[in-house]
Amino acid sequence: MAKIVVFNQKGGVGKSTVSSNLAVSLAVLENARVSGLDCDYDQQTFNKWAKRRLSRIEEGEKLPVITTYVQSENIRESVMKLAEASDVVIIDVA
Numbered sequence: 001m002a003k004i005v006v007f008n009q010k011g012g013v014g015k016s017t018v019s020s021n022l023a024v025s026l027a028v029l030e031n032a033r034v035s036g037l038d039c040d041y042d043q044q045t046f047n048k049w050a051k052r053r054l055s056r057i058e059e060g061e062k063l064p065v066i067t068t069y070v071q072s073e074n075i076r077e078s079v080m081k082l083a084e085a086s087d088v089v090i091i092d093v094a
Helices: 015-029 045-058 075-085
Strands: 002-006 034-038 067-070 088-092
Touching: 002 015, 015 034, 015 045, 015 088, 034 045, 034 075, 045 067, 045 088, 075 088
Parallel strands: 002 088, 034 067, 034 088
Antiparallel strands: none
């Protein structure tokens, strides 16, 4: 099980874009079960992306499911729980 953290001190550098692209790439190319943890409570870009993707899946598009959660506290505990059900956990940091 892998844990990948995408971070940078500066905002607006594309962390959430990298997180979402990495999640899809791993799910499609490696057939991995991918979960995401969006730690940017104010923006929640990674989580909003996953919700839009889920609505497309519900409409019938054949896309791998990538589940994301928003978390600003107890991040380590959340990552460990996600790790139990996933091959890869991607953590998108504020």
